[in-house]
Amino acid sequence: MSRLVVENLTKVFSLGFFSRRYIKAVNNISFDIKEGEIVSLVGESGSGKTTTAKMILRLIPPTSGRILFEGKDIWKDIKSQEALRDFRRKVHAVFQDPFASYNPFYPVERTLWQAVNLLEKSPSNKKEALELIKESLVRVGIDPKDILGKYPHQISGGQKQRVMIARCWILKPLLIIADEPTSMVDASSRGGIIQLLEELREEQGTSIMFITHDLGLAYYVSDNIFVMKDGEIVERGHPDKVVLEPTHEYSKLLVGSIPKLYRKLEGL
């Protein structure tokens, strides 16, 4: 069954006060994500991939089209606060900049306490909740001692991103939207972040959507790749198909320009 269905999604931004200009950021795109599936939305800056993610996260409303999560239209069928809370529990985001995801005035674990409070069945006392937080930190390969009581500036970027994933272990969402989750961490810790997300998928059947400009990352992790250009999906399919036999001019150019490790680019 499809966990998320996106149908004819369009977003038009209007600019200017006297003379209005319209920009079609997302133009009539459709795709779906199945249970336990990892897909990637690949495109350069301005291709509309983050706008798409924001609409799926229910942060900005679409101009037209539908987004069905677990069969429900997220923009029409979510009416009560309780229903919205439930949606936030089930759909989670991991953002690009782990530095901007934390409030510098509060300890890092605050973000985990917030996750605990969002749970449907919150732990009955503080001790139990703390156990849950510690457990989630261990899951993402962090010794709770290294994090608890610390402030954001005291831990590294890689650790911050891991704590964001620890939230996912507490909430166990059905869908994670990961917007460039590895672009601001060191190359040497990038692999670890990807592995953690893959483990979530293996153990919880979580569906994951990567939003990235890095076709190497998309090729490595995805079951399905969608290449976006100027608000439209221009190429879609299995990673081998998209990367090894691209058909659209743009994806051909993209694949042909990315430096490879085991082969030389043509025309240098």
Place this chain on the structure above:
Amino acid sequence: MKNREILFKMENVKAYYKLEEVTVKAVDDVSLEIFEDEVIGIVGESGSGKTTLSNVISMNIMKPLTLVEGKVFLKINGEFEEISSMSREEVKKKFWGKEITIVPQAAMNALMPTIKMSKYIEHLAQSHGIDKNELLSKAEKRFEEVGLDPLWLKRYPFELSGGMKQRAVIAIATILNPVLLIVDEPTSALDVVNQKIFLKVLMQMKKMGIVKSIVFITHDIATVRQIADRMVVMYAGKIAEISPIEEIVQKPLHPYTQGLLNSVLTPEPEIRKRGITTIPGAPPNLVNPPSGCRFHPRCSYAMDICKEKVPPLKEIEKNRKVACFLYMEERK
């Protein structure tokens, strides 16, 4: 490697940042040769000493950076000159721009948005005592060679896109046909399409003989692999491995090189098959680097000797040098 004439060499160079209370050993006992007609790629994580090394190569040594030990030679008219014995001012006056040119990291962002591109050429003519108009017509030609309309010389930098700016910078930097060109992370700020165009321009310059040898500094191994003849891997201020590019990609010797290559993520079937691994831990602080081999705390092959002795950089196969006890007699 057809041509093994040495163009540049440095011997046992130690370049430290001497701060008030501490000393950062950014380049520690490094020896390196650069041959004529080659592209040499220097790779490593941030803080491994790549940029400091480039400053030593061009003798751009300013406080707090100090050349503590070692010698640096550049071949000029067939003779080696010891440029490390000269002052920065002397090297700058005699060799910069003409023999050796460095394009520092983010150079394109240093273009003043309100100064016309042609003004930079005029400054250059003035500081080298060349006729302004002669150099300007040369610049027009060079702009065409890097794929830019000479009209752009009359424009302001803010009118150029990132890829165009980077090409304009390289055109200006090489206008006096330097023998050795050093570029520091020139492609990091560009998208992949412009990266490829830039690499093409660079290789074109070498083919046309505008520059003889290129030092390409980057953290992106896949990019270096596209253009370099040899690769130098730096770790914590030291050279871990030097090797011809094909061989190092196919069979990395140093455990750090292996880790580095295994963390590369490019869209290739081989990568999907092998998976990616991470190097545990973080690079050391160069104020107080680990004893022995600086990589030993993160190395899964570490032996007792690695903690005590510093592994020398030794040639263990033809043209392949590695600083690791795994490949040396002393291991027993």
